[in-house]
Amino acid sequence: MHPASIQGEKMEVAYYPGCTLKTNAKDFEETAIKVFELIGIEFKELDKWYCCGTVYSLATDNLMYRLAGIRNLIRAKEEGYEKLLTLCSICYNTLKQANLMAKSDKEAMEKINAFMDEEPDYDGSVDVIHPLQLIDKKFYEIKERVKKPLNKKYAAYYGCLLLRPKEVAIDEYENPSIMERLIEAMGGEAINFPLKNECCGSYNVAVNREAVIERTYRIVLNAKKNGADGIITSCPLCHFNLQEMQKEVKKIHSDFSGLPVYYFTEIMAEAFGVKNEGR
Secondary structure: OOEEEEEEEOOEEEEEEOOOHHHOHHHHHHHHHHHHHHEEEEEOOOOOOOOOOOOOOOOOOOOOHHHHHHHHHHHHHHOOOOEEOOOHHHHHHHHHHHHHHHHHHHHHHHHHHOOOOOOOOOOOOOOEEHHHHHHHOOHHHHHOOOOOOOOOOEOOOOOOOOOHHHOOOOOOOOOOOOHHHHHHHHOOOEEOEEEEEEEEOOOHHHHHHHHHHHHHHHHHHHHHHHHOOOOOOOOOHHHHHHHHHHHHHHHHHOOOOOOOOEHHHHHHHHHHHHOOOOO
8 A cells, every 4th residue: 555555664654744844843854754764654745735724723614724734635645645644733633623524524525625626526535643643553663762761751741732622632632641651662751740731822822922921831830840851742833832932931930940842753863862863
């Protein structure tokens, strides 16, 4: 099967990067490509892709905002893929929900397919997946690749979009554990982190910065009180809010001392001993 065929021990997976992975989250993409290749998974970037639409509209009749997601799924299908992987939590959520709508809402898809009359009709046949779902079956390979056990404590931060709504959740949506098991597989310790599925504030950073600053304070402080040496995430916006807003938190709470924030692939690269390769 072309989209995720196993050639020897290597699996090829269609990859949708999205905009931020090519700009502010380059480290995420670069480390992901390296570490996943080491555990036998090769990303094959789509020849043609567009912005996913960021984010999936909550209004059920807002079909215009679904077009970008559907168009990307059409591109994946045209290239012969049955599965499409994306790293960014926002892209994952947007594409996943668009695909679920395509499979479940015949009336909406009739309107979308009619509107995009120059595109082939889409039927929901491309499954959208997140790399953490692949990791769940690769813990043996991960343990075998560890050269430098982490020996640190980490807070696994999922945020909203990998878990909500529950129909798109990559794991048990109230108490996920994939990232915690990843941390443990690499010789680290996953702390008990009650706020791991709290919202970071999302795009409120542009319109209600104060709310995001206080949310960052609450989340980072909770991780620190529970013993974390760092926070890991899969969302570029969560990464930005939790990392960059710590500077603003310090201005308000003078006794605050923050924590570093990493993409989960960055600590994989560190454990595999490839963090600085090619840079």
